[in-house]
Amino acid sequence: MQDFLKRDSKASLYILGSLEKSVLDSVKDVCTSDGKMDKLTELFNRQLTHAHSDVVGQIHNCKMSQGTPVMDHVMQMINLFEKLESMGIAFCLRYKTNVILTSLIYAYVPFKIS
Structure with a gap:
């Protein structure tokens, strides 16, 4: 268990170190690296859906x-x-x-x- 926590902590630091400051606030309170990745996936999927909706609107207008x-x-x-x-x-x-x-x-x- 100790080894897992050590590796998870290291992965979390890599994730946090690779993020822009604007995105960092949305994941800094999440405890595990898996949780951080889930939150990032949710965040970017939401942005993609919004961008998709904008382009569809442009096409139909x-x-x-x-x-x-x-x-x-x-x-x-x-x-x-x-x-x-x-x-x-x-x-x-x-x-x-x-x-x-x-x-x-x-x-x-x-x-x-x-």
Whole structure:
């Protein structure tokens, strides 16, 4: 048991030493290294979920402006989808296509129909 406590204390010090000051406060009162890692996982998963929600909102609120080249708008949408994919969230091509077509201005209705 003594050996475990010694190794756990050493692991906790490594964890605390590797954290930024802004994150350190959220784990400094947790006793075990396992508890610290659980708290960090919870903290970063919450931030990832928030970032994911922001990007999804950007995708669904992105509407093409009059005068914007179609290619620029489509590339902006593709970049947003790629950002989500880098967070581990992927959509099928059909869904992406439908979202992009829906975001186009009225002049491009023929593309939506075909």
